[in-house]
Every structure is written in C-alpha cells, then in structure tokens.
Amino acid sequence: LELRFKAATGRTVRAALLDRRVARAKELLSSGGGTLEDIAYACGFCDASHLGLVFRRRFGVPPGRFRR
Numbered sequence: 001l002e003l004r005f006k007a008a009t010g011r012t013v014r015a016a017l018l019d020r021r022v023a024r025a026k027e028l029l030s031s032g033g034g035t036l037e038d039i040a041y042a043c044g045f046c047d048a049s050h051l052g053l054v055f056r057r058r059f060g061v062p063p064g065r066f067r068r
Contacts, residue, residue: 001013018054021043021044021045022043022054022055022058024042024043025039025040025043025045025051025055025063026055026059026066028042028043029063029066029067030067032067035048036048036051036052036063036064039051039063048063051063052064
C-alpha cells in the first residue's frame with residue numbers, strides 16, 4: 001500500500017495524514033473550535049505542545065498566534 005500510494009501521489013501515507021491533521025487543526029483554529037488542547041486531541045496530536053511544534057514548522061507561526 002505504501003509503495004503504491006507513494007508512486008501515485010509522490011508522498012508517503014504518513015506525510016499525507018499529517019498534512020490532513022494539520023489542515024484540520026488550522027480549520028478549527030480559524031473557527032474558534034475550542035482550546036488548543038481540545039484541538040490537538042481532536043486532530044490526533046498527543047498534546048497542545050506537539051501540535052504547536054508541528055504547526056510552527058508547517059506555517060511559521062505558533063497556533064495561538066495564528067488564531068489571533
């Protein structure tokens with residue numbers, strides 16, 4: 001599955017899933033979808049700190065600043 005997915009999309013399954021989780025977190029942050037901790041859990045991150053690390057790497061700003 002992994003090889004076929006990568007051949008078809010040029011990306012790994014893990015990368016595609018992480019992209020979707022971060023995109024969902026961004027949607028929830030934009031709509032005021034709860035606390036950072038709630039959003040982190042809803043998007044499959046172990047805690048708000050992990051979400052913050054991944055989000056900052058992806059978008060260049062921490063989730064709290066993005067929300068403002």
